[in-house]
Amino acid sequence: MDNTTYISLSRQNALWNQLEVVANNMANVNTIGFKGSDVLFSEYLVKVRSDDRPFKDKVAFTQDFGLIRDMNQGPLRHTNNTLDLALQDDGYFVLQGKDGGENYSRAGNFTLDIEGRIVNQEGLPILSTTNQPIMVDASVDDIVINGDGGIIVNAEEVDRIRVVDFADPRELQQVDGTLFSAAGMQPIEIEFPRIAQGALEDSNVNGVTEMTRLIALNRAYQDIGKMIESEHARQKKANDVFTKQV
Numbered sequence: 001m002d003n004t005t006y007i008s009l010s011r012q013n014a015l016w017n018q019l020e021v022v023a024n025n026m027a028n029v030n031t032i033g034f035k036g037s038d039v040l041f042s043e044y045l046v047k048v049r050s051d052d053r054p055f056k057d058k059v060a061f062t063q064d065f066g067l068i069r070d071m072n073q074g075p076l077r078h079t080n081n082t083l084d085l086a087l088q089d090d091g092y093f094v095l096q097g098k099d100g101g102e103n104y105s106r107a108g109n110f111t112l113d114i115e116g117r118i119v120n121q122e123g124l125p126i127l128s129t130t131n132q133p134i135m136v137d138a139s140v141d142d143i144v145i146n147g148d149g150g151i152i153v154n155a156e157e158v159d160r161i162r163v164v165d166f167a168d169p170r171e172l173q174q175v176d177g178t179l180f181s182a183a184g185m186q187p188i189e190i191e192f193p194r195i196a197q198g199a200l201e202d203s204n205v206n207g208v209t210e211m212t213r214l215i216a217l218n219r220a221y222q223d224i225g226k227m228i229e230s231e232h233a234r235q236k237k238a239n240d241v242f243t244k245q246v
Contacts, residue, residue: 008228014039015221021067022214025205033107033178034203036070036210069170074204076196082143083110083118086201088194091163094187095124095179096133102187104164107178109200112138122179129160129189145197163193 018039028034076086085108087093092104103124110118110126117125118134125133134151136143136158144152149161164187166172172180 008224012221012224012228015217015224019214019217019221022210022217026207026210026214029203029205029207029210031178031203032109032200033074033105034205035106036203036205037067038070040066040068070204071169072204074202076199077202078199080198082198083112084108084198084200085110085145086196086199087163088196091165091190091193092180094127094162094164095120096127097124102127102182103175104172104180104182105178106201112136127162129162131162134159134161145195147195148192149195161193161195163190163195164188165190
């Protein structure tokens with residue numbers, strides 16, 4: 001294969017990876033607290049092996065080298081459910097991971113488990129400012145969660161939700177869905193978070209935009225496939241002509 005085919009294949013491979021990212025965004029358009037991602041590209045330059053080419057110095061290939069997460073806040077949706085919480089600013093809820101460590105999430109659709117702990121949809125308990133699971137008596141009807149994370153039961157603050165942020169949230173490593181690990185970074189405590197009770201932060205993915213991108217990427221992938229086939233046919237024809245002349 002010549003450089004034309006290699007360059008086309010590099011672009012096609014990058015498009016395939018981007019298609020997978022966009023498809024994942026679309027699959028999570030209704031996931032609470034989900035942040036969309038996109039692919040980062042760079043130009044990969046390679047020196048050619050001979051001088052009998054139009055471009056004698058370098059040939060540029062397409063290379064995707066990572067993902068970037070869209071950190072914009074998703075729209076807030078009011079649910080009026082007592083344990084539905086939404087962060088109205090930067091920050092993450094702190095959850096006790098399955099391995100005993102800490103995980104972080106923007107998803108605030110919490111419930112009470114049989115032990116009376118406030119947990120997420122995977123059963124991981126949310127942690128307080130004392131780094132302990134938050135316990136609430138299931139028989140209590142009136143639970144108020146203040147904007148600063150204070151949990152009020154019977155007009156008395158019984159605990160406070162811990163909220164943290166990071167110097168570069170994009171460096172967080174995805175554990176599962178909307179759950180992240182710190183990846184060696186030190187969490188920064190937010191003393192006065194902005195928490196809305198009875199509301200959820202929806203995904204920041206725009207379904208219409210992602211569908212448009214998916215269609216465009218699919219067409220680009222097919223077009224490059226046709227170009228590779230056309231280039232292969234051209235080379236075969238040129239080779240046949242050369243063979244006949246010899």
